[in-house]
C-alpha cells in the first residue's frame with residue numbers, strides 16, 4: 001500500500017459477521033454503536049503519512065470483509081464517510 005495523497009491515511013480490515021454486509025457496517029458506524037458489532041478487526045495499517053509505503057501480508061479466512069480508512073479529514077468527516085470504504089469476499093477453498 002502506498003499513500004500517494006496529501007493527508008494521513010490508514011487501511012483497516014474487518015471481517016463481517018455471517019449474514020452481515022458492507023452496508024450493515026456503514027450503518028453501524030454512522031451513529032452511537034448499539035447491539036453487537038457487525039464486523040471484527042482482522043488487520044491493517046494505521047497512521048500512514050503522505051508518501052508512506054507498506055507491504056502487508058495477511059492470511060485471511062474465507063468470508064466477507066470491509067476495508068476502510070477511518071482517519072478524520074479536514075471536513076470533519078471520516079474518510080470512509082466520503083467513500084474510502086469497500087467490501088471484498090475471500091472465497092472458500
Ligand SMILES: [Cu+2]
Nearest residue numbers: 009069071079
Ligand atoms: Cu484516509
